[in-house]
Amino acid sequence: MQTFTLDESQLSQEYGIGIGRWEHRPTKQPLPFDAMWCRVPAHGKSAPDEHPEVELAVVVGGTAVFTVEGEEVTARPGTAVLLSPGERHVITAAEEPVCILSVYWLPSAADSGEAG
Amino acid sequence: MQTFTLDESQLSQEYGIGIGRWEHRPTKQPLPFDAMWCRVPAHGKSAPDEHPEVELAVVVGGTAVFTVEGEEVTARPGTAVLLSPGERHVITAAEEPVCILSVYWLPSAADSGEAG
Numbered sequence: 001m002q003t004f005t006l007d008e009s010q011l012s013q014e015y016g017i018g019i020g021r022w023e024h025r026p027t028k029q030p031l032p033f034d035a036m037w038c039r040v041p042a043h044g045k046s047a048p049d050e051h052p053e054v055e056l057a058v059v060v061g062g063t064a065v066f067t068v069e070g071e072e073v074t075a076r077p078g079t080a081v082l083l084s085p086g087e088r089h090v091i092t093a094a095e096e097p098v099c100i101l102s103v104y105w106l107p108s109a110a111d112s113g114e115a116g
Numbered sequence: 117m118q119t120f121t122l123d124e125s126q127l128s129q130e131y132g133i134g135i136g137r138w139e140h141r142p143t144k145q146p147l148p149f150d151a152m153w154c155r156v157p158a159h160g161k162s163a164p165d166e167h168p169e170v171e172l173a174v175v176v177g178g179t180a181v182f183t184v185e186g187e188e189v190t191a192r193p194g195t196a197v198l199l200s201p202g203e204r205h206v207i208t209a210a211e212e213p214v215c216i217l218s219v220y221w222l223p224s225a226a227d228s229g230e231a232g
Contacts, residue, residue: 001184001203006194029170029200032148032221037194054145058217060176060193068117077176077193078122078153078215084145087117099194101174103219105148 002028006037006060006099015047017091033105040064040093040100050088053104057081057091061099065092118144122153122176122215131163133207149221156180156207156214166204169220173197173207177215181208 009020018039022031034053040046040062057066058080066073066081067090075081083089085107091098125136134155138147150169156162156178173182174196182189182197183206191197199205201223207214 001182001187001189001200001205002198003189003191004196004198027198029198029223031170031172035196054147056147058174058176060174066117071117073117073119075119080120080151080217082118082120082143082145084117089117101196107145 004035004037006039006101009037011037011039015049017041017044017046031103033103035101035103038091038098038100038102040091040098042093042095042097044097045092046090048088048090050086051104052085053106054085055083055102055104057083058101058103059098060101062096063094064098064100065094066090067092120151120153122155122217125153127153127155131165133157133160133162147219149219151217151219154207154214154216154218156209156216158209158211158213160213161208162206164204164206166202167220168201169222170201171199171218171220173199174217174219175214176217178212179210180214180216181210182206183208 011018020037022035059075064075127134127136136153138151175191180191
């Protein structure tokens with residue numbers, strides 16, 4: 001059993017938000033994805049981001065608004081948002097900070113995982 | 117952009133807790149893991165569970181106590197717990213229900229993902 005906590009992560013400022021990448025810490029088991037904690041300050045928003053990886057953003061705190069190409073989704077804890085490669089996304093926080101665990105992988109890795 | 121929410125999931129009773137497996141719903145992108153929402157009722161606990169998959173349990177609501185072989189970890193939203201294959205685990209909820217997104221995969225799938 002190994003724990004990963006947002007509070008104990010050193011966050012760097014990227015995309016206008018706080019980012020704590022898990023790659024800084026060895027995991028007892030290899031993961032089929034990369035992972036990072038994200039913290040959007042209250043009333044803040046991330047810079048637009050798009051990447052070749054698929055991303056699953058799991059909201060663990062606050063109320064986030066995800067915007068992709070004019071489409072808006074409000075996500076509270078108990079919601080996970082799946083972003084396809086190349087989907088340009090912005091995350092906005094309401095009155096309280098938004099905390100997210102983001103896991104992401106190149107599509108080929110997922111295909112290998114399914115076939116294996 | 118595709119959303120997955122605990123509230124909109126049909127939960128079945130397994131291991132003494134509510135389980136909503138994502139396999140019931142197609143994803144726009146293949147995932148390199150399986151996933152399920154878990155809901156432990158207030159003051160409830162899961163039956164002991166162990167399996168060959170690696171599991172990453174992301175707490176999104178409530179205060180969970182994970183017990184593995186006598187070791188106890190308290191996990192609130194902002195904590196993710198990585199369980200190794202064969203680690204027999206029990207999840208206990210305190211005064212409020214515990215909500216978790218659990219992702220899990222066979223170790224070989226992760227190895228394929230890393231190599232690919």
